[in-house]
Amino acid sequence: MYDCCPHDLTELKSTEAFLRHIEDTRSLKNTAVQGVNLTDTDVEAALTSVSAEDACFLGCDLSEAAEQHIRKTGGTIFPGFVGVPFRPYRSSLYTPAELMAGYERGHPETRERTTDARIYRYFKGRKRDGRDAPVMDALAFRIHDHAIDNALRDLLSPEEGGERQVVGIMGGHQLERDAPLYRQVARLAWRLTRGGFFVATGGGPGAMEAANLGAALASCEYNAVDDAVDTLASAPHYEDAAYLDRAYDVRERHPGRAESLAVPTWFYGHEPSNLFSTHVAKYFANSIREDGLLAIATYGIVYAPGSAGTIQEVFMDAAQNHYETFGPASPMIFLDRTYCTKTKPVYPLVETLADGTPYEDRLTLTDDIDTVVSRIETYTPTRTA
Numbered sequence: 591m592y593d594c595c596p597h598d599l600t601e602l603k604s605t606e607a608f609l610r611h612i613e614d615t616r617s618l619k620n621t622a623v624q625g626v627n628l629t630d631t632d633v634e635a636a637l638t639s640v641s642a643e644d645a646c647f648l649g650c651d652l653s654e655a656a657e658q659h660i661r662k663t664g665g666t667i668f669p670g671f672v673g674v675p676f677r678p679y680r681s682s683l684y685t686p687a688e689l690m691a692g693y694e695r696g697h698p699e700t701r702e703r704t705t706d707a708r709i710y711r712y713f714k715g716r717k718r719d720g721r722d723a724p725v726m727d728a729l730a731f732r733i734h735d736h737a738i739d740n741a742l743r744d745l746l747s748p749e750e751g752g753e754r755q756v757v758g759i760m761g762g763h764q765l766e767r768d769a770p771l772y773r774q775v776a777r778l779a780w781r782l783t784r785g786g787f788f789v790a791t792g793g794g795p796g797a798m799e800a801a802n803l804g805a806a807l808a809s810c811e812y813n814a815v816d817d818a819v820d821t822l823a824s825a826p827h828y829e830d831a832a833y834l835d836r837a838y839d840v841r842e843r844h845p846g847r848a849e850s851l852a853v854p855t856w857f858y859g860h861e862p863s864n865l866f867s868t869h870v871a872k873y874f875a876n877s878i879r880e881d882g883l884l885a886i887a888t889y890g891i892v893y894a895p896g897s898a899g900t901i902q903e904v905f906m907d908a909a910q911n912h913y914e915t916f917g918p919a920s921p922m923i924f925l926d927r928t929y930c931t932k933t934k935p936v937y938p939l940v941e942t943l944a945d946g947t948p949y950e951d952r953l954t955l956t957d958d959i960d961t962v963v964s965r966i967e968t969y970t971p972t973r974t975a
Contacts, residue, residue, distance in 0.1 A: 601740065602626065603681030605633050612636045618645035618665070624737065625679035627651040648733075649679030671730045675708045678733040683741045684870035686852075689863055695838060698831040701862070706872075710859030713874055731874040739882070742871045745851070746886060754788040756851075757966055758887030760903050761797025761894030763861055766826035771926070772800045773819045775894050778925075778959040779804030780815050783848050785967060790887055791864075792880075793854030793872065795828040797894040799864035803840070805850035806866040814844065828862055837865040853883040884910055890921030890952075890966050895929040901936055908940055911949035918971040919949035923962050927955055 602608045602623045609632075611621065618640055628637055629651050637656055642665030649670040652660070660667055671678055692703040701707060713731070716723040723731065746754050759779060765772055779789045779801040789805040791798040803822075807814045818840045825832040841847070852867035857876035873879035884891065884907045891907055893900060904922070911919040922940065924930040930937040937955050944950040954965050 605630065609633060609636055612640055616640055618642050620644050622646045622648060623650055624648045624740075625650065625677060625681045628656060629653050649677070671726065674727070674730050675705070675712050676730075676734060678730045678737065680734065680737040680741060683738065683745060684872055686863065686865045686867065686870060689870060689872070690834075690865065693834060695835055698834070701834065706859070706863060710856050713856045713859065735873050735875050735878055738871050738873055739878075742853075742882070742886070745869055755786060755889045756790050756887050757782055757787045757889045758790050758883060758891040759797070759801035759894065760792060760891060760896065760900050761801075762896030762900055763792075763794045763796040763798065763828070763858075764897070765796035765800070765894070767799075767819065768823035768826040771894060772797070773816065774925075774959060775800035776804035776807075776815050776819055777812075778892065778962055779850070780808055780812065781959065781963050782966065783808035783850065785963065787889060787966065788849065788851065790851040790853060790883060791867070792883065792899075793852030793863050793867065793870060794858065794861045795833075795864060797896065798852070799837075799866060802850050802852055802864050802866035806847035806868075807844055808848040809846060810844060818844070834862065834865070841865055853879055855879045880906060885916040888917055888920055888971065890923060890969060892923045892925055892962055892966075893930070894925050895934070897934075901934060904936055904940060908943055908949070911952065912943070912947050914948055919947075919952050920971065921952045921954065921965050921969050922949065923954040923956065923965055925956065925959075925962060927957050930955060 598620055600611065600621045602611055602621055603625065605626055608623060608626055612618070623645065625648065628634060634653060634656050638659045641663040642660040643663055645665040646668065647660060647665060648668045657667060689704065689706040691705045692700060694700040716727045722728065746756065759775065761775065775797050783789055783805040789801055791801045803818060804815055807818060821840055822836045825836045827833065847866065847868060849868045851869045851871065852863060853871045854863045855873045855876045863870060863872065880903060884903060893904055907922060910916055911922065924937050941953060944953055954961065956962060
């Protein structure tokens with residue numbers, strides 16, 4: 591019987607990896623082949639040359655002969671989904687270009703033609719009036735999000751070039767591009783990325799876009815950040831007709847963008863994913879997305895002003911730090927004293943919660959990005975006994 595969770599499971603996500611694995615091991619035992627086209631003559635010949643016992647094929651393209659061989663020799667096939675506008679069995683994260691396919695510069699109405707918008711309409715239509723999605727759609731959404739989890743794990747894996755020191759920057763989607771705080775967040779992300787940290791955001795507009803923008807320009811001189819913000823400020827809100835065009839202007843001016851991560855969700859699909867990250871882990875399930883984004887930010891999280899969503903993330907992060915769920919308690923840095931103590935007085939409550947816990951010394955309240963950078967640079971991950 592096929593063991594769906596063997597400890598030594600090997601995941602194969604490309605034809606190259608598939609062929610290399612067969613050549614090296616002459617076996618498919620305890621492998622999961624995900625989203626790979628196996629119809630090429632040479633690939634199919636390699637597949638049918640070995641037993642498929644204890645192998646699992648998820649959403650792969652297979653000929654009838656290959657399917658028969660897999661079933662006959664003890665493999666398991668999970669078929670693809672018909673009619674969904676996304677690939678549930680993805681083997682990689684998204685890119686902004688992939689999500690924005692279909693957009694035409696100068697024609698803001700084409701926002702609705704993008705891959706991103708089509709997936710959002712499908713998702714929203716399947717969950718109309720608060721009802722659960724039909725079972726096959728729900729399964730496709732869950733499988734997709736699991737595939738994104740796997741791809742994100744691959745991105746952050748030490749085997750992929752060393753451990754990334756992930757710093758999250760959270761904040762409100764309504765922050766406009768011409769606001770002083772937008773520029774401040776972009777400058778902060780520029781400095782953190784220049785310092786070797788890997789910036790991760792919620793992937794949307796506002797403070798999230800500012801952070802991915804600053805990170806993207808880390809290989810440029812400091813004044814490039816101000817120049818880019820000045821360009822974007824002529825279309826300050828994500829509902830402005832020229833919002834995406836100004837982002838494309840900046841992208842074209844700076845093609846060699848540094849790496850950063852965006853983790854948005856189709857739960858808030860009416861907000862455009864920003865165009866400045868290099869990797870996009872977009873989820874259907876917002877709860878999985880938020881918990882995961884906070885979990886990977888093992889070198890700390892900076893909270894710019896935001897509303898209910900940002901405040902929810904503050905307390906989710908506090909719980910993770912309190913119980914050291916995903917490793918040692920990491921910095922929680924609140925940017926904008928007045929906002930965090932008077933406008934939305936979240937900081938005093940977090941201070942009270944943190945009293946006597948592993949993260950009571952990890953809290954910082956400041957208006958100064960020098961202080962933010964210093965707190966993150968001097969942080970050493972150590973678990974409380």
